[in-house]
Amino acid sequence: MAEKQKFRSGFVAIIGRPNVGKSTLLNRIVGQKIAITSPKPQTTRNRILGIQNLDHAQVLFIDTPGIHEAHSPLNRYMVDQARSACLDVDVILWLVEADRPVDQDPMIPRLLEKGKRPVLLVINKIDTIAKERLLPLIDAYRKIIPFASVIPVSALKGDGLERLMGEIPALLPEGPRYYPEDQLTDLPERFIVAEMIREQILMRTKDEVPYGVAVLVERFEENPARNMVGINAVINVERDSQKGILVGKGGTMIRQIGQAARQEIERLLGVKVHLELFVRVQKNWTSSGRMMKEFGYE
Numbered sequence: 671m672a673e674k675q676k677f678r679s680g681f682v683a684i685i686g687r688p689n690v691g692k693s694t695l696l697n698r699i700v701g702q703k704i705a706i707t708s709p710k711p712q713t714t715r716n717r718i719l720g721i722q723n724l725d726h727a728q729v730l731f732i733d734t735p736g737i738h739e740a741h742s743p744l745n746r747y748m749v750d751q752a753r754s755a756c757l758d759v760d761v762i763l764w765l766v767e768a769d770r771p772v773d774q775d776p777m778i779p780r781l782l783e784k785g786k787r788p789v790l791l792v793i794n795k796i797d798t799i800a801k802e803r804l805l806p807l808i809d810a811y812r813k814i815i816p817f818a819s820v821i822p823v824s825a826l827k828g829d830g831l832e833r834l835m836g837e838i839p840a841l842l843p844e845g846p847r848y849y850p851e852d853q854l855t856d857l858p859e860r861f862i863v864a865e866m867i868r869e870q871i872l873m874r875t876k877d878e879v880p881y882g883v884a885v886l887v888e889r890f891e892e893n894p895a896r897n898m899v900g901i902n903a904v905i906n907v908e909r910d911s912q913k914g915i916l917v918g919k920g921g922t923m924i925r926q927i928g929q930a931a932r933q934e935i936e937r938l939l940g941v942k943v944h945l946e947l948f949v950r951v952q953k954n955w956t957s958s959g960r961m962m963k964e965f966g967y968e
């Protein structure tokens with residue numbers, strides 16, 4: 671008679687350079703949009719937990735900000751989030767892009783060697799390259815550090831994910847189901863709402879504007895009788911010029927952001943949403959520890 675399969679659980683960090691597709695992968699795995707994504711680097715600023723519930727395992731994925739040379743306090747905070755995530759997890763997924771040469775920067779390999787955890791190299795965006803370019807790339811990466819596995823995927827299209835998912839549970843320790851089976855994250859709804867507003871700003875602005883924005887939900891009021899939620903959020907920017915851009919001519923930009931964000935939030939919450947946005951200038955907040963803390967980057 672077959673022995674009953676042991677239940678396994680543990681943490682898996684998803685790390686890599688900015689923009690390689692970490693958050694896209696997390697959303698794919700969990701099957702719901704938890705983390706915002708964008709074509710711009712440095713989209714994710716916090717650690718984001720995504721829970722995958724299987725019959726025989728519960729895998730706790732941690733999406734992290736992209737690792738980069740950080741100069742401002744906000745950027746240092748972001749990189750710290752990623753670094754510390756590597757220290758107390760059971761498995762690390764190092765995500766790289768198939769359409770780029772091997773990253774020669776030793777920052778990530780050094781971090782991985784420190785962690786002493788099994789590392790899976792996940793080569794993402796294979797939908798963008800010809801198949802024959804893959805093998806030389808894998809060989810080149812294998813020269814950097816040893817990997818438990820190398821798995822080519824397309825987080826966008828879903829290719830290779832079954833293999834990736836199949837390999838992870840065996841690398842986790844025996845353990846309990848830490849979260850109820852229907853829970854997909856530990857993030858408060860307010861946080862995800864603020865992120866969805868920031869995502870719309872990332873999609874519509876350029877240059878330094880996306881990097882100078884912090885969104886804070888100040889009111890989140892459920893009205894069950896009318897089956898709706900009222901939300902007030904403040905978009906904090908660093909400079910008057912950024913406020914001008916976000917408000918737009920006659921308020922067109924802020925209206926567009928609000929409309930698009932509201933639709934996303936309604937999908938998330940499953941109820942009608944009344945969303946009001948305010949733009950406020952908080953001079954140079956990305957350099958102020960006090961203001962960063964206030965905006966949730968502590």
Ligand SMILES: Nc1nc2c(ncn2[C@@H]2O[C@H](COP(=O)(O)OP(=O)(O)OP(=O)(O)O)[C@@H](O)[C@H]2O)c(=O)[nH]1
Nearest residue numbers: 688689690691692693694708712713714736825826
């Ligand atoms: N073609 C292609 N594009 C992808 C794939 N995965 C992600 N992308 C795109 O890559 C861009 C960055 O994706 P994100 O998931 O935001 O990347 P990230 O690594 O979380 O970025 P940061 O949070 O800034 O570190 C987005 O435009 C995604 O649509 C993929 O498999 N194929």
Ligand SMILES: [Mg+2]
Nearest residue numbers: 692693713714
């Ligand atoms: Mg991200």
